Amino acid sequence: MRNTVKITTAVLAAGALTLGLSACGSGKDSASSSAGTGGPLVVAASPVPHAEILDFVKKNLAKKAGLDLEVKEFQDYIVPNTATEDGSVDANYFQNQPYLDDFNKKRGTHIVPVVTVHLEPLGLYSHKVESADALKSGATVAVPNDAVNEARALQLLASKGLITLKDGTGTEATPQDISRNPRKLRFKEVEAGLTPRALDDVDAAVINGNYAISAGLKPAADALVLESAKKNPYGNFLAVEKGNENDPRVKKLAKLLTSPEVAKFIEDKYAGSVVPSFS
Template identity: 80%
Template sequence: MRNTAKFSTAVLAAGALTLGLTACGSDTDSSDTSGPLVVAASPTPHAEILNYVKDNLAKKAGLDLEVKEFTDYTTQNPSTEDGSVDANYFQNKPYLDDFNKKNGTKIVPVVTVHLEPLGLYSHKAKSAGALKSGATVAVPNDTVNEARALKLLDVNGIITLKGGAGNEATPADIAKNPKNLKFKELEAAQTPRSLDDVDAAVVNGNYAIEADLKPADDALVLESAKNNPYGNFLAVKDGNQDDPRVKKLAKLLTSPEVKKFINDKYAGSVLASF
C-alpha cells in the first residue's frame, strides 16, 4: 500500500539527528535534544490542528514542530515504532490496543485531543429508514473501525449485534438484519468515494470532512460524543512520553486556543475532547 507523505530533506536530516541523539547514552539530558519534533498525522483534521499549533503557538512555547502528513493512516504507528517520526496523531484507543496486540509494538497515548464522530452517509437515501431491502453498505475493513461501524448501526436500530460483540465485531456477529443489508468492506479512506457505487457507507469523520461531507448535517446517523471511547490522541513509542518537546506539544494541543480553533473551523464535525 502506497503512503503519501509531505516532508523535506531537511526535515528528514533533522529527524535523523534527533533520533541519533536520543539513542546516545541514557545519561544524556533529553532537554538537550536538538532538531524538530516530527509528528505524523492524517491530513484532516489532525495535520490541520497541528499546523495551527505550529503557526500560532509553537514558537512562543519554544517548540520546533514539523508536521508530516500521511494519507494512509496504517503506516503511522510503524513509522513511530521504528523512529522515522517522533510521534503520531490520528488514532483512538481501541485501534491502538488492537495494533499493539497484533504487531508487538509499544505505542502509548499521551493526551486525547478530539473526537471525529463516525457517520452513515448516502447519496441515495434521505434517512436510515429509507434504505431499501438488500441495500449495500460500505464499512471500513480494519478491525476496530469495522466493529465501530457495526455498533453505530446497532445503536440506531438498523441491525442488531449478538450479545458480547466487541471491538472485533464483523458482519458475522449480526444477530438481526431486518433489511437484509449487504456489507462491502473497504479501506477506510475509500468509503466516502464509494457513495456513488453503494447505497450507503459508514465513514470516519476525518475522511468525511476531506470529501466535503458535513457530519453534523449530512450523516443519516452519527455517533454521540457522550462516553465515547474513540477520541483521537497524540501518541509516542513507550519511553518517549517524557521528551520535553512531547510535553510541550501535549500542553498546546489541549489549550483554550486549540479548542476554539476546533470549534470555529469544524462546527461540530470535530469535537474537542478536553
C-alpha cells in the same frame, strides 16, 4: 444530492508509499527523530483534521512555548505507527485507543497514548437516500475493513436499530456477529480511506470523520446517522513510542493541544464535525 471529492486508490497508494519511504527509510538514527536533543519534534498525522490542528499550533502557539514543530502528513492508518516505532518520526496524531490496542497486538509495536485531543464522530452517509429509514431491503452498506472501525461502524448501525448485534459483542465485531438484520442489509468491506469513494457504488457508507471532512462532507449536517460524543471511547490522541512520554517537546505539544486556543479553533473550524475531547 451531496457532493464528495473523488479519492482514487492510486492517489492514496502513491501518497502512502512516498510518505512511507521518506518516514521509514532513515531508521532510528535519523536526524528527524531527535528525542532529547532539542531538535524539531516531528509528528506524523492524517491531513484532516489532525495536521490542520497541528498546523494551527505550529503557526500560533509553538514559537511562544519554545517548541520547534514539524508536521508530516500521511494518508493511511499504518505508516504513522510504524514510523513512530522505528524512530523516523517522534510522535503521531491520528488514532483512537481501540485501534491502537489492535495495532500493537497484531504488529508487535509499542506505541502509547500521551493526551486525547478530539473526537471525529463516525457517520452513515448516502448519495441515494435522504434518511437511514429510507434504506431498502437488501441495501448495500460500505464499512471500513480494519477490525476496530468495522466494529465501530456496526455498533453505530446497531445503536440506531438498523441491525442487532449478538450479546457481548465488543470492539472486534464483524457482520458475522449480527443477530438480527431486519432490512437484510449487505456489507461491503472497504479500506477506510476509500469509503467516501464507495458512496457512488453502494446505497450508503459508514465513513470515519476525518475522511468524511477530506471528501467535502460535513458530518454534523450531512450524516444520516452520527455517533454521539458522550462517553465515546474513540477520541483521537497524540501518541509516542513507549519510553518517550516524558520528552520535554512531547510534553509541550500535549499542553498546547489541550489548550483553550485549540479548543476554540476546533469548535470554530469544524462546527461539530470534530469535537474537542478535553474541554
